[in-house]
Amino acid sequence: MKKKFMGKLVLFLLIFSINSFINVCSASQRIVIAGGALTEIVFALGAGDQVVGVDKTSSFPEKVKQLPQIGYWKLLNIEGILSLKPSLFITLNDVEPENIIDQVNQSKVDVLALKRVPGTIELLYENINKIAVKLDKQKEGQVLINQIRTNLADLETKITTHPQKTKVLALMSMGGTNSVAGKNTTIDALITIAGGENLANHNSFKSYTAESLITLNPEVIILNKHSIDQLGGLDKVNTIPGIIETAAFKNNRITIIDDSYLFGIGPRVDEAAKILFQSFYPQ
Incomplete structure (x- = not known):
C-alpha cells in the first residue's frame, strides 16, 4: 500500500514539475x-x-x-x-x-x-x-x-434596422497625397463591419481626381488623424480637391478615426466599428 502511494506521489510530482516548467517557460x-x-x-x-x-x-x-x-x-x-x-x-x-x-x-x-x-x-x-x-x-x-x-452581435442587430447602406469613402494621406482606401484595406473591412458601403472598388489605395470624388459623392468621408495632421488641421479639409462639392462635406459628415485602429483587424474591432456605425447612422 505504501509503495503504491509513493508511486502515485512520484507520478503526481513529476506531472506537476512538467506543468510548472511549461508555465515558467511560457511566462x-x-x-x-x-x-x-x-x-x-x-x-x-x-x-x-x-x-x-x-x-x-x-x-x-x-x-x-x-x-x-x-x-x-x-x-x-x-x-x-x-x-x-x-x-x-x-x-x-x-x-x-x-x-x-x-x-x-x-x-x-x-x-x-x-x-x-x-x-x-x-x-x-x-x-x-x-x-x-x-x-x-x-x-x-x-x-x-x-x-x-x-x-x-449587438451592433449587427442595430445595422439590420438600416437597410439602406450609407455611401462612404475613406481618404488616407499616403506620402503627402490623399489616396482613397479600396478593397483589401483595414478601413474597408471596418466600413463593411459597421454597416456602410465603401464606394471604392479598386484594390488597396488609389489617388482620385477632384472630378472622381465629386462624381462618387459620398455621404460620409473618413479621415485618419495622421491625414488631418498632414493637412495642417481639421479646418484644412476643404483644401482636398473636390471635397467641398460632396454631400459629406456639405452636411458636415467628416469622420475622424484614430490611426491605431487601422493597422489590421484587432481586438478593438468592435470599438472601431461602433464609432463608424454612429457616424453612418447618427441618432
Whole structure:
C-alpha cells in the first residue's frame, strides 16, 4: 500500500514539475512583434509584460510606445530584431523583406507568422486562438473572442434596422497625397463591419481626381488623424480637391478615426466599428 502511494506521489510530482516548467517557460518569453493588431492581441491576452520590442504600426496600448522599435513592418532587418534577444517573434506573414521570417527562424528564434488578409472577423478569431495557444492563454483567448462576438452581435442587430447602406469613402494621406482606401484595406473591412458601403472598388489605395470624388459623392468621408495632421488641421479639409462639392462635406459628415485602429483587424474591432456605425447612422 505504501509503495503504491509513493508511486502515485512520484507520478503526481513529476506531472506537476512538467506543468510548472511549461508555465515558467511560457511566462519567461521575450516577445518581439511586427503588426499593430498582433501587438494588441498579445496585450489583450494579458501577456504584454513579455513583449520586448514592436514595429512602428504598434501604438496601442499606450505603454507600447515606450518599447524599443524594430522599424516598419514592410522594412525590417534581422539585426534590429535579434538585438532584443527574442525567444518568440510574432509577425504578419507578409512582412518584408520576404526572407526576414526565414532569417529569424535560422537564428533559432521561435516564429509565429499569421495572416493579415482578408481583413475578416473570422481571421481575427483565428489569430487570437493561435497566439493564445502559443502563449498558453487559451482561456483568456476564448474570453476575448466571446466578448468581441457579443459586442459585434449587438451592433449587427442595430445595422439590420438600416437597410439602406450609407455611401462612404475613406481618404488616407499616403506620402503627402490623399489616396482613397479600396478593397483589401483595414478601413474597408471596418466600413463593411459597421454597416456602410465603401464606394471604392479598386484594390488597396488609389489617388482620385477632384472630378472622381465629386462624381462618387459620398455621404460620409473618413479621415485618419495622421491625414488631418498632414493637412495642417481639421479646418484644412476643404483644401482636398473636390471635397467641398460632396454631400459629406456639405452636411458636415467628416469622420475622424484614430490611426491605431487601422493597422489590421484587432481586438478593438468592435470599438472601431461602433464609432463608424454612429457616424453612418447618427441618432
